[in-house]
Amino acid sequence: MPDNDVMSPRTSDVVPSSPSGPAVTAKGGLRERKKAQTRQAIRNAAYRLFAEHGYDATPVDRIAAEADVSPSTVFRYFPTKEDIVLTDEYDEVMADMLRARPADEAPLQSLRHVMHQQLGALLKDPEGQLEMVQREELVRDVPAIRARAHESMSETGRLLGGIIAERTGRPSDDLEVRVFTAAVFGVIHEATMFWVDHGRREDLVPLLDRALALLRRGLEF
Protein backbone atom coordinates (compact mmCIF):
# COMPACT_ATOMS: atom_id res chain seq x y z
CA MET A 1 0.00 0.00 0.00
CA PRO A 2 2.00 3.02 -1.21
CA ASP A 3 1.43 6.46 0.26
CA ASN A 4 0.21 8.84 -2.34
CA ASP A 5 2.28 11.98 -2.33
CA VAL A 6 1.70 13.74 -5.54
CA MET A 7 1.70 17.20 -4.08
CA SER A 8 4.12 19.97 -3.23
CA PRO A 9 6.55 20.10 -6.08
CA ARG A 10 7.57 23.42 -4.52
CA THR A 11 8.99 24.55 -7.79
CA SER A 12 8.05 24.37 -11.41
CA ASP A 13 10.17 22.27 -13.71
CA VAL A 14 12.55 25.14 -14.40
CA VAL A 15 14.71 24.96 -11.31
CA PRO A 16 17.17 22.09 -11.68
CA SER A 17 17.76 20.73 -8.20
CA SER A 18 15.75 20.92 -4.99
CA PRO A 19 17.80 20.65 -1.80
CA SER A 20 14.88 19.10 0.11
CA GLY A 21 13.85 16.18 -2.06
CA PRO A 22 15.31 12.78 -1.14
CA ALA A 23 17.02 12.18 -4.47
CA VAL A 24 13.69 11.71 -6.16
CA THR A 25 12.89 10.45 -9.60
CA ALA A 26 13.97 12.35 -12.65
CA LYS A 27 12.14 15.51 -13.60
CA GLY A 28 11.85 15.14 -17.34
CA GLY A 29 9.66 12.05 -17.52
CA LEU A 30 6.23 12.09 -19.03
CA ARG A 31 4.75 11.39 -15.60
CA GLU A 32 6.30 14.47 -14.06
CA ARG A 33 5.28 16.62 -16.96
CA LYS A 34 1.70 15.45 -16.72
CA LYS A 35 1.61 16.12 -13.01
CA ALA A 36 2.81 19.67 -13.45
CA GLN A 37 0.29 20.06 -16.21
CA THR A 38 -2.60 18.78 -14.13
CA ARG A 39 -1.57 20.98 -11.25
CA GLN A 40 -1.56 24.02 -13.46
CA ALA A 41 -4.87 23.05 -15.08
CA ILE A 42 -6.54 22.88 -11.69
CA ARG A 43 -5.09 26.18 -10.64
CA ASN A 44 -6.07 27.91 -13.85
CA ALA A 45 -9.60 26.57 -13.68
CA ALA A 46 -9.87 27.70 -10.08
CA TYR A 47 -8.63 31.23 -10.76
CA ARG A 48 -10.96 31.55 -13.70
CA LEU A 49 -14.00 30.40 -11.73
CA PHE A 50 -13.08 32.43 -8.66
CA ALA A 51 -12.84 35.55 -10.78
CA GLU A 52 -16.17 34.84 -12.41
CA HIS A 53 -18.32 33.58 -9.54
CA GLY A 54 -16.34 34.32 -6.39
CA TYR A 55 -14.45 32.01 -4.10
CA ASP A 56 -17.23 30.87 -1.82
CA ALA A 57 -19.66 30.33 -4.67
CA THR A 58 -17.26 27.99 -6.45
CA PRO A 59 -17.44 24.39 -5.21
CA VAL A 60 -14.39 22.22 -5.61
CA ASP A 61 -16.45 19.85 -7.74
CA ARG A 62 -16.93 22.67 -10.19
CA ILE A 63 -13.22 23.33 -10.35
CA ALA A 64 -12.59 19.64 -10.90
CA ALA A 65 -15.08 19.52 -13.73
CA GLU A 66 -13.57 22.61 -15.33
CA ALA A 67 -10.07 21.16 -15.07
CA ASP A 68 -11.35 17.83 -16.33
CA VAL A 69 -10.22 15.78 -13.38
CA SER A 70 -12.10 14.06 -10.59
CA PRO A 71 -12.77 15.88 -7.32
CA SER A 72 -10.54 13.47 -5.46
CA THR A 73 -7.69 14.38 -7.75
CA VAL A 74 -8.03 18.03 -6.81
CA PHE A 75 -7.55 17.14 -3.16
CA ARG A 76 -4.66 14.91 -4.06
CA TYR A 77 -2.86 17.92 -5.51
CA PHE A 78 -4.02 20.54 -3.02
CA PRO A 79 -4.76 19.54 0.57
CA THR A 80 -7.41 22.23 0.92
CA LYS A 81 -9.32 24.54 -1.37
CA GLU A 82 -7.36 27.43 0.07
CA ASP A 83 -4.10 25.85 -0.95
CA ILE A 84 -5.07 26.16 -4.59
CA VAL A 85 -4.53 29.87 -4.09
CA LEU A 86 -1.76 29.90 -1.53
CA THR A 87 1.35 28.56 -3.13
CA ASP A 88 4.42 28.76 -1.02
CA GLU A 89 6.69 27.76 -3.82
CA TYR A 90 8.80 30.83 -3.20
CA ASP A 91 9.96 29.93 0.28
CA GLU A 92 12.93 27.84 -0.70
CA VAL A 93 13.95 30.34 -3.33
CA MET A 94 13.98 33.11 -0.78
CA ALA A 95 15.88 30.94 1.65
CA ASP A 96 18.59 30.47 -0.96
CA MET A 97 18.68 34.18 -1.66
CA LEU A 98 19.09 34.88 2.04
CA ARG A 99 21.90 32.37 2.40
CA ALA A 100 23.67 34.15 -0.43
CA ARG A 101 23.78 37.47 1.45
CA PRO A 102 27.02 38.46 3.20
CA ALA A 103 27.10 37.09 6.74
CA ASP A 104 27.90 40.41 8.37
CA GLU A 105 25.01 42.31 6.78
CA ALA A 106 22.33 43.55 9.16
CA PRO A 107 19.43 41.06 9.08
CA LEU A 108 16.90 43.74 8.20
CA GLN A 109 18.99 44.73 5.20
CA SER A 110 19.37 41.15 4.10
CA LEU A 111 15.65 40.60 4.12
CA ARG A 112 15.10 43.84 2.26
CA HIS A 113 17.43 42.71 -0.48
CA VAL A 114 15.78 39.30 -0.63
CA MET A 115 12.39 40.94 -1.01
CA HIS A 116 13.66 43.12 -3.80
CA GLN A 117 15.10 40.18 -5.66
CA GLN A 118 12.02 38.07 -5.20
CA LEU A 119 9.64 40.80 -6.26
CA GLY A 120 11.84 41.70 -9.18
CA ALA A 121 11.71 38.13 -10.45
CA LEU A 122 7.99 37.91 -9.88
CA LEU A 123 7.04 41.19 -11.51
CA LYS A 124 9.29 40.61 -14.49
CA ASP A 125 6.98 38.45 -16.56
CA PRO A 126 3.33 39.50 -16.94
CA GLU A 127 2.32 35.92 -16.24
CA GLY A 128 3.59 35.90 -12.68
CA GLN A 129 2.47 39.46 -12.14
CA LEU A 130 -1.12 38.61 -13.03
CA GLU A 131 -1.17 35.58 -10.81
CA MET A 132 0.18 37.62 -7.93
CA VAL A 133 -2.48 40.26 -8.38
CA GLN A 134 -5.24 37.68 -8.49
CA ARG A 135 -3.88 35.99 -5.42
CA GLU A 136 -3.57 39.18 -3.41
CA GLU A 137 -7.08 40.21 -4.28
CA LEU A 138 -8.38 36.90 -3.01
CA VAL A 139 -6.32 37.43 0.12
CA ARG A 140 -7.97 40.80 0.54
CA ASP A 141 -11.51 39.59 -0.10
CA VAL A 142 -11.77 36.11 1.38
CA PRO A 143 -11.32 35.88 5.15
CA ALA A 144 -10.38 32.21 5.10
CA ILE A 145 -7.64 32.88 2.59
CA ARG A 146 -6.42 35.96 4.38
CA ALA A 147 -6.08 33.97 7.57
CA ARG A 148 -4.15 31.25 5.81
CA ALA A 149 -1.95 33.80 4.06
CA HIS A 150 -0.97 35.16 7.43
CA GLU A 151 -0.10 31.68 8.62
CA SER A 152 1.89 31.07 5.50
CA MET A 153 3.84 34.26 6.13
CA SER A 154 4.64 33.05 9.62
CA GLU A 155 6.01 29.83 8.25
CA THR A 156 8.19 31.68 5.80
CA GLY A 157 9.34 33.79 8.70
CA ARG A 158 10.22 30.73 10.71
CA LEU A 159 12.21 29.28 7.83
CA LEU A 160 14.18 32.44 7.17
CA GLY A 161 14.50 33.07 10.89
CA GLY A 162 16.34 29.78 11.19
CA ILE A 163 18.88 30.96 8.67
CA ILE A 164 19.36 34.28 10.43
CA ALA A 165 19.70 32.57 13.78
CA GLU A 166 22.41 30.36 12.38
CA ARG A 167 24.20 33.31 10.87
CA THR A 168 24.17 35.31 14.09
CA GLY A 169 25.06 32.33 16.24
CA ARG A 170 21.80 32.29 18.17
CA PRO A 171 19.55 29.37 19.01
CA SER A 172 17.01 28.81 16.29
CA ASP A 173 14.05 29.79 18.41
CA ASP A 174 15.65 32.76 20.06
CA LEU A 175 13.10 35.36 21.12
CA GLU A 176 14.83 38.19 19.31
CA VAL A 177 15.03 36.27 16.07
CA ARG A 178 11.41 35.25 16.21
CA VAL A 179 10.27 38.75 17.03
CA PHE A 180 12.43 40.13 14.28
CA THR A 181 10.96 37.93 11.56
CA ALA A 182 7.43 38.34 12.88
CA ALA A 183 7.83 42.10 12.63
CA VAL A 184 9.37 42.06 9.19
CA PHE A 185 6.91 39.68 7.60
CA GLY A 186 3.93 41.19 9.34
CA VAL A 187 4.99 44.53 7.95
CA ILE A 188 5.58 43.17 4.46
CA HIS A 189 2.13 41.64 4.45
CA GLU A 190 0.54 44.84 5.65
CA ALA A 191 2.30 46.93 3.05
CA THR A 192 1.20 44.50 0.36
CA MET A 193 -2.39 44.73 1.58
CA PHE A 194 -2.11 48.51 1.51
CA TRP A 195 -0.96 48.28 -2.06
CA VAL A 196 -3.90 46.08 -3.04
CA ASP A 197 -6.39 48.13 -1.04
CA HIS A 198 -5.38 51.21 -2.98
CA GLY A 199 -5.92 49.62 -6.34
CA ARG A 200 -2.18 49.13 -6.96
CA ARG A 201 -1.84 52.72 -8.08
CA GLU A 202 1.57 53.11 -6.47
CA ASP A 203 4.50 50.80 -7.03
CA LEU A 204 4.81 48.05 -4.47
CA VAL A 205 8.56 48.25 -4.02
CA PRO A 206 8.69 51.84 -2.72
CA LEU A 207 5.82 51.04 -0.38
CA LEU A 208 7.76 48.13 1.03
CA ASP A 209 10.80 50.32 1.43
CA ARG A 210 8.81 52.91 3.34
CA ALA A 211 7.44 50.18 5.57
CA LEU A 212 10.84 48.67 6.29
CA ALA A 213 12.33 52.12 6.82
CA LEU A 214 9.73 52.76 9.49
CA LEU A 215 10.77 49.55 11.18
CA ARG A 216 14.41 50.51 11.05
CA ARG A 217 13.79 53.82 12.73
CA GLY A 218 12.04 52.15 15.61
CA LEU A 219 8.49 52.91 14.47
CA GLU A 220 8.85 56.63 15.11
CA PHE A 221 6.50 58.62 12.92
Added chain:
Amino acid sequence: MPDNDVMSPRTSDVVPSSPSGPAVTAKGGLRERKKAQTRQAIRNAAYRLFAEHGYDATPVDRIAAEADVSPSTVFRYFPTKEDIVLTDEYDEVMADMLRARPADEAPLQSLRHVMHQQLGALLKDPEGQLEMVQREELVRDVPAIRARAHESMSETGRLLGGIIAERTGRPSDDLEVRVFTAAVFGVIHEATMFWVDHGRREDLVPLLDRALALLRRGLEF
Protein backbone atom coordinates in the same frame (compact mmCIF):
# COMPACT_ATOMS: atom_id res chain seq x y z
CA MET B 1 -39.65 38.28 10.10
CA PRO B 2 -37.12 39.37 12.70
CA ASP B 3 -33.42 38.78 12.18
CA ASN B 4 -31.97 36.65 14.87
CA ASP B 5 -29.01 38.38 16.44
CA VAL B 6 -28.30 36.74 19.72
CA MET B 7 -24.57 36.82 19.39
CA SER B 8 -21.64 39.08 20.12
CA PRO B 9 -22.33 40.61 23.48
CA ARG B 10 -18.68 41.66 23.30
CA THR B 11 -18.63 42.02 27.06
CA SER B 12 -20.01 40.12 29.98
CA ASP B 13 -22.74 41.76 32.03
CA VAL B 14 -20.22 43.52 34.25
CA VAL B 15 -19.34 46.48 32.09
CA PRO B 16 -22.16 49.03 32.33
CA SER B 17 -22.34 50.80 28.99
CA SER B 18 -21.22 49.81 25.52
CA PRO B 19 -20.48 52.73 23.17
CA SER B 20 -21.41 50.69 20.11
CA GLY B 21 -24.84 49.30 20.94
CA PRO B 22 -27.85 51.20 19.57
CA ALA B 23 -29.49 51.86 22.93
CA VAL B 24 -30.43 48.21 23.24
CA THR B 25 -32.67 46.50 25.75
CA ALA B 26 -31.80 46.43 29.43
CA LYS B 27 -29.13 44.08 30.67
CA GLY B 28 -30.66 42.82 33.90
CA GLY B 29 -33.64 40.92 32.50
CA LEU B 30 -34.01 37.20 32.90
CA ARG B 31 -33.60 36.80 29.17
CA GLU B 32 -30.22 38.50 29.10
CA ARG B 33 -29.04 36.52 32.06
CA LYS B 34 -30.03 33.26 30.45
CA LYS B 35 -28.23 34.19 27.28
CA ALA B 36 -25.00 34.93 29.09
CA GLN B 37 -25.44 31.69 30.97
CA THR B 38 -25.98 29.62 27.84
CA ARG B 39 -23.00 31.26 26.18
CA GLN B 40 -20.79 30.39 29.09
CA ALA B 41 -22.15 26.86 29.32
CA ILE B 42 -21.25 26.24 25.69
CA ARG B 43 -17.80 27.67 26.14
CA ASN B 44 -17.13 25.67 29.28
CA ALA B 45 -18.31 22.45 27.70
CA ALA B 46 -16.13 23.14 24.69
CA TYR B 47 -12.99 23.84 26.68
CA ARG B 48 -13.55 20.75 28.77
CA LEU B 49 -14.01 18.52 25.75
CA PHE B 50 -11.15 20.09 23.83
CA ALA B 51 -8.83 19.47 26.76
CA GLU B 52 -9.97 15.89 27.04
CA HIS B 53 -10.25 14.74 23.44
CA GLY B 54 -8.60 17.45 21.36
CA TYR B 55 -10.13 20.12 19.16
CA ASP B 56 -10.51 18.19 15.92
CA ALA B 57 -11.85 15.10 17.65
CA THR B 58 -14.65 17.07 19.28
CA PRO B 59 -17.68 17.55 17.02
CA VAL B 60 -19.90 20.52 17.64
CA ASP B 61 -22.80 18.15 18.25
CA ARG B 62 -20.89 16.75 21.18
CA ILE B 63 -20.34 20.21 22.61
CA ALA B 64 -24.02 20.94 22.19
CA ALA B 65 -24.99 17.77 24.00
CA GLU B 66 -22.56 18.50 26.81
CA ALA B 67 -23.89 22.03 27.18
CA ASP B 68 -27.43 20.72 26.94
CA VAL B 69 -28.48 22.80 23.98
CA SER B 70 -29.22 21.94 20.37
CA PRO B 71 -26.47 22.10 17.75
CA SER B 72 -28.20 24.97 16.01
CA THR B 73 -28.08 26.96 19.22
CA VAL B 74 -24.32 26.61 19.35
CA PHE B 75 -24.06 28.19 15.93
CA ARG B 76 -26.47 30.91 16.95
CA TYR B 77 -24.08 31.95 19.69
CA PHE B 78 -20.81 31.31 17.85
CA PRO B 79 -20.67 31.72 14.10
CA THR B 80 -17.97 29.06 13.79
CA LYS B 81 -16.46 26.40 16.00
CA GLU B 82 -13.28 28.45 16.11
CA ASP B 83 -15.14 31.41 17.55
CA ILE B 84 -15.94 29.41 20.65
CA VAL B 85 -12.27 29.75 21.46
CA LEU B 86 -11.48 33.14 19.97
CA THR B 87 -13.23 35.79 21.97
CA ASP B 88 -12.40 39.29 21.02
CA GLU B 89 -14.23 40.74 23.96
CA TYR B 90 -11.12 42.67 24.96
CA ASP B 91 -10.92 44.86 21.88
CA GLU B 92 -13.22 47.61 23.04
CA VAL B 93 -11.65 47.59 26.47
CA MET B 94 -8.23 48.11 24.96
CA ALA B 95 -9.58 50.83 22.71
CA ASP B 96 -10.84 52.69 25.76
CA MET B 97 -7.51 52.25 27.49
CA LEU B 98 -5.72 53.64 24.45
CA ARG B 99 -8.02 56.64 24.25
CA ALA B 100 -7.19 57.37 27.88
CA ARG B 101 -3.47 57.73 27.17
CA PRO B 102 -2.01 61.24 26.84
CA ALA B 103 -2.23 62.47 23.26
CA ASP B 104 1.43 63.39 22.97
CA GLU B 105 2.77 60.03 24.09
CA ALA B 106 4.69 58.03 21.49
CA PRO B 107 2.30 55.47 19.96
CA LEU B 108 4.60 52.57 20.78
CA GLN B 109 4.64 53.61 24.41
CA SER B 110 0.88 53.96 24.49
CA LEU B 111 0.39 50.47 23.21
CA ARG B 112 2.91 49.12 25.64
CA HIS B 113 0.98 50.65 28.51
CA VAL B 114 -2.30 49.34 27.17
CA MET B 115 -0.86 45.86 26.95
CA HIS B 116 0.40 46.07 30.51
CA GLN B 117 -2.98 47.17 31.79
CA GLN B 118 -4.84 44.55 29.83
CA LEU B 119 -2.54 41.74 30.86
CA GLY B 120 -2.59 42.91 34.45
CA ALA B 121 -6.36 42.73 34.54
CA LEU B 122 -6.38 39.37 32.81
CA LEU B 123 -3.76 37.71 34.96
CA LYS B 124 -5.22 39.05 38.18
CA ASP B 125 -7.89 36.44 38.73
CA PRO B 126 -7.01 32.76 38.28
CA GLU B 127 -10.23 32.32 36.30
CA GLY B 128 -9.15 34.56 33.46
CA GLN B 129 -5.58 33.34 33.63
CA LEU B 130 -6.64 29.75 33.16
CA GLU B 131 -8.86 30.59 30.23
CA MET B 132 -6.04 32.52 28.60
CA VAL B 133 -3.64 29.63 29.00
CA GLN B 134 -6.14 27.19 27.52
CA ARG B 135 -6.81 29.50 24.63
CA GLU B 136 -3.17 30.11 23.83
CA GLU B 137 -2.42 26.41 23.89
CA LEU B 138 -5.18 25.81 21.39
CA VAL B 139 -3.73 28.63 19.31
CA ARG B 140 -0.39 26.88 19.41
CA ASP B 141 -1.72 23.44 18.58
CA VAL B 142 -4.58 23.92 16.13
CA PRO B 143 -3.66 25.46 12.79
CA ALA B 144 -7.18 26.64 12.05
CA ILE B 145 -7.32 28.46 15.35
CA ARG B 146 -3.85 29.89 14.97
CA ALA B 147 -4.78 31.32 11.61
CA ARG B 148 -7.92 32.88 12.99
CA ALA B 149 -6.03 34.25 15.98
CA HIS B 150 -3.72 36.04 13.61
CA GLU B 151 -6.67 37.51 11.79
CA SER B 152 -8.22 38.58 15.03
CA MET B 153 -4.99 40.33 15.96
CA SER B 154 -5.11 42.21 12.69
CA GLU B 155 -8.59 43.41 13.41
CA THR B 156 -7.59 44.61 16.84
CA GLY B 157 -4.71 46.37 15.15
CA ARG B 158 -7.01 48.06 12.70
CA LEU B 159 -9.27 49.24 15.50
CA LEU B 160 -6.47 50.65 17.61
CA GLY B 161 -4.75 51.97 14.52
CA GLY B 162 -7.79 54.11 13.85
CA ILE B 163 -7.45 55.70 17.25
CA ILE B 164 -3.76 56.38 16.75
CA ALA B 165 -4.37 57.82 13.32
CA GLU B 166 -6.92 60.19 14.76
CA ARG B 167 -4.57 61.21 17.53
CA THR B 168 -1.70 61.94 15.17
CA GLY B 169 -3.88 63.67 12.63
CA ARG B 170 -3.32 61.14 9.89
CA PRO B 171 -5.84 59.48 7.61
CA SER B 172 -7.19 56.31 9.13
CA ASP B 173 -5.59 54.03 6.59
CA ASP B 174 -2.27 55.77 6.43
CA LEU B 175 0.54 53.41 5.47
CA GLU B 176 2.69 54.29 8.44
CA VAL B 177 -0.12 53.72 10.90
CA ARG B 178 -1.03 50.40 9.39
CA VAL B 179 2.56 49.24 9.30
CA PHE B 180 3.03 50.40 12.86
CA THR B 181 0.10 48.39 14.24
CA ALA B 182 0.93 45.38 12.10
CA ALA B 183 4.42 45.35 13.53
CA VAL B 184 3.34 45.83 17.12
CA PHE B 185 0.60 43.22 17.13
CA GLY B 186 2.58 40.76 15.09
CA VAL B 187 5.33 41.08 17.62
CA ILE B 188 2.99 40.75 20.59
CA HIS B 189 1.55 37.61 19.10
CA GLU B 190 4.97 36.15 18.46
CA ALA B 191 6.17 36.89 21.97
CA THR B 192 3.05 35.27 23.37
CA MET B 193 3.64 32.20 21.25
CA PHE B 194 7.23 32.11 22.47
CA TRP B 195 5.91 32.19 26.01
CA VAL B 196 3.53 29.30 25.37
CA ASP B 197 6.10 27.33 23.39
CA HIS B 198 8.45 27.47 26.35
CA GLY B 199 5.92 26.12 28.78
CA ARG B 200 5.23 29.54 30.33
CA ARG B 201 8.31 29.21 32.47
CA GLU B 202 9.17 32.89 32.17
CA ASP B 203 6.78 35.73 32.91
CA LEU B 204 4.95 37.01 29.88
CA VAL B 205 5.25 40.70 30.67
CA PRO B 206 9.06 40.88 30.56
CA LEU B 207 9.03 38.90 27.33
CA LEU B 208 6.66 41.42 25.80
CA ASP B 209 8.87 44.23 26.99
CA ARG B 210 11.92 42.66 25.41
CA ALA B 211 9.99 42.25 22.17
CA LEU B 212 8.76 45.82 22.13
CA ALA B 213 12.19 47.10 23.09
CA LEU B 214 13.62 45.33 20.06
CA LEU B 215 11.06 47.10 17.91
CA ARG B 216 11.93 50.44 19.42
CA ARG B 217 15.59 50.06 18.68
CA GLY B 218 14.89 49.38 15.04
CA LEU B 219 15.31 45.60 15.22
CA GLU B 220 19.03 45.80 15.80
CA PHE B 221 20.29 42.76 17.65
Added chain:
DNA sequence: TCTCTTTTAAGAGTCACTCTCATTTGCCAC
Protein backbone atom coordinates in the same frame (compact mmCIF):
# COMPACT_ATOMS: atom_id res chain seq x y z
C1' DT C 1 -54.21 35.70 31.66
C1' DC C 2 -53.51 36.93 26.87
C1' DT C 3 -50.56 38.66 23.17
C1' DC C 4 -46.17 39.78 21.08
C1' DT C 5 -41.54 38.90 20.32
C1' DT C 6 -37.47 36.44 21.02
C1' DT C 7 -35.20 32.11 21.51
C1' DT C 8 -34.97 27.37 20.74
C1' DA C 9 -35.13 22.59 18.66
C1' DA C 10 -35.59 19.74 14.75
C1' DG C 11 -34.49 18.41 10.35
C1' DA C 12 -33.13 18.74 5.68
C1' DG C 13 -29.54 20.29 2.64
C1' DT C 14 -24.72 21.93 0.97
C1' DC C 15 -19.99 21.51 0.76
C1' DA C 16 -15.16 20.60 2.23
C1' DC C 17 -12.56 16.90 3.13
C1' DT C 18 -11.19 11.68 4.14
C1' DC C 19 -10.73 6.83 3.12
C1' DT C 20 -11.04 2.79 0.48
C1' DC C 21 -10.87 0.15 -3.59
C1' DA C 22 -10.82 -0.92 -8.29
C1' DT C 23 -8.97 0.74 -12.72
C1' DT C 24 -5.82 2.96 -15.57
C1' DT C 25 -1.26 4.50 -17.07
C1' DG C 26 3.48 5.72 -17.44
C1' DC C 27 7.87 3.13 -16.46
C1' DC C 28 11.35 -0.34 -16.93
C1' DA C 29 13.29 -4.66 -17.52
C1' DC C 30 13.46 -8.40 -20.64
Added chain:
DNA sequence: GTGGCAAATGAGAGTGACTCTTAAAAGAGA
Protein backbone atom coordinates in the same frame (compact mmCIF):
# COMPACT_ATOMS: atom_id res chain seq x y z
C1' DG D 1 7.00 -5.14 -28.18
C1' DT D 2 5.40 -7.19 -23.86
C1' DG D 3 4.61 -8.17 -19.09
C1' DG D 4 5.06 -6.81 -14.39
C1' DC D 5 5.27 -2.88 -11.13
C1' DA D 6 4.41 1.30 -8.87
C1' DA D 7 2.21 5.51 -9.23
C1' DA D 8 -1.93 8.17 -10.50
C1' DT D 9 -6.78 8.41 -11.16
C1' DG D 10 -11.86 7.87 -10.54
C1' DA D 11 -15.79 6.44 -8.08
C1' DG D 12 -18.34 6.23 -4.03
C1' DA D 13 -19.41 6.18 0.70
C1' DG D 14 -18.85 8.64 5.04
C1' DT D 15 -17.94 12.56 8.43
C1' DG D 16 -18.49 17.01 10.11
C1' DA D 17 -19.06 22.13 9.82
C1' DC D 18 -22.30 25.23 8.68
C1' DT D 19 -27.02 27.19 6.56
C1' DC D 20 -31.92 27.72 6.21
C1' DT D 21 -36.60 26.94 7.22
C1' DT D 22 -40.31 25.99 10.24
C1' DA D 23 -42.81 25.10 14.27
C1' DA D 24 -42.81 24.91 19.27
C1' DA D 25 -41.40 27.01 23.75
C1' DA D 26 -40.62 30.80 26.80
C1' DG D 27 -39.72 35.64 28.63
C1' DA D 28 -41.75 40.54 28.45
C1' DG D 29 -45.45 43.53 28.92
C1' DA D 30 -50.41 44.79 29.08
